[in-house]
Amino acid sequence: xxxxxxxxxxxxxxxxxxxxxxxxxxxxxxxxxxxxxxxxxxxxxxxxxxxxxxxxxxxxxxxxxxxxxxxxxxxxxxxxxxxxxxxxxxxxxxxxxxxxxxxxxxxxxxxxxxxxxxxxxxxxxxxxxxxxxxxxxxxxxxxxxxxxxxxxxxxxxxxxxxxxxxxxxxxxxxxxxxxxxxxxxxxxxxxxxxxxxxxxxxxxxxxxxxxxxxxxxxxxxxxxxxxxxxxxxxxxxxxxxxxxxxxxx
Numbered sequence: 001x002x003x004x005x006x007x008x009x010x011x012x013x014x015x016x017x018x019x020x021x022x023x024x025x026x027x028x029x030x031x032x033x034x035x036x037x038x039x040x041x042x043x044x045x046x047x048x049x050x051x052x053x054x055x056x057x058x059x060x061x062x063x064x065x066x067x068x069x070x071x072x073x074x075x076x077x078x079x080x081x082x083x084x085x086x087x088x089x090x091x092x093x094x095x096x097x098x099x100x101x102x103x104x105x106x107x108x109x110x111x112x113x114x115x116x117x118x119x120x121x122x123x124x125x126x127x128x129x130x131x132x133x134x135x136x137x138x139x140x141x142x143x144x145x146x147x148x149x150x151x152x153x154x155x156x157x158x159x160x161x162x163x164x165x166x167x168x169x170x171x172x173x174x175x176x177x178x179x180x181x182x183x184x185x186x187x188x189x190x191x192x193x194x195x196x197x198x199x200x201x202x203x204x205x206x207x208x209x210x211x212x213x214x215x216x217x218x219x220x221x222x223x224x225x226x227x228x229x230x231x232x233x234x235x236x237x238x239x240x241x242x243x244x245x246x247x248x249x
Contacts, residue, residue, distance in 0.1 A: 022051070033057075039153045040141070046069055060083045070087050098133050100116065121183070142170050157178070162188075172246060207242055
């Protein structure tokens with residue numbers, strides 16, 4: 001229980017306790033979301049992005065299967081009619097799956113055993129332990145679209161399960177993001193290929209390192225340009241987020 005309490009407290013400090021980062025986040029996400037737009041936060045965690053998007057006037061579907069994070073989301077947003085909290089995971093097909101939880105570092109809880117294998121060899125994960133697991137319901141992005149509508153922006157941050165999440169989406173959305181982690185570089189490139197196929201080559205890309213909430217490139221890039229950009233960040237071993245938007249939007 002102490003590890004779980006510490007983990008959630010740490011997450012709250014990281015995602016809600018940095019005013020300067022929240023100002024930058026509003027500027028970044030303001031490119032994708034405005035009043036009345038719909039955002040899907042897949043892997044909402046403790047609601048840092050939900051808070052930012054609501055301040056932009058967007059409606060939010062916050063998807064999170066971790067029980068401790070769900071308690072935070074319901075406490076923070078349960079009375080907000082423009083936030084729907086979905087207590088589920090997202091995958092390639094509906095059903096149930098096993099979620100591996102890290103009590104002290106809930107940001108790295110995952111449904112991908114392959115991702116755990118790939119990152120545990122990295123020194124930055126030396127102290128991480130996945131110490132318990134829960135079975136959770138799984139829906140697809142297509143299911144969520146049928147329930148709530150097509151999002152203007154979809155954030156996917158699910159620790160190595162991004163490919164499975166996007167496999168359950170049959171139509172491109174206007175803009176999306178997915179996590180990039182250098183120790184799982186090849187897996188991220190596979191996700192990039194999925195996004196390219198989903199958008200029939202119509203997406204353009206940028207990258208935001210770590211939690212800077214700033215874009216690394218001055219102009220939006222094609223897929224090959226993004227790969228070259230990621231290669232410059234890969235040696236530092238620090239994660240970030242890839243952003244994709246349809247060029248025709």
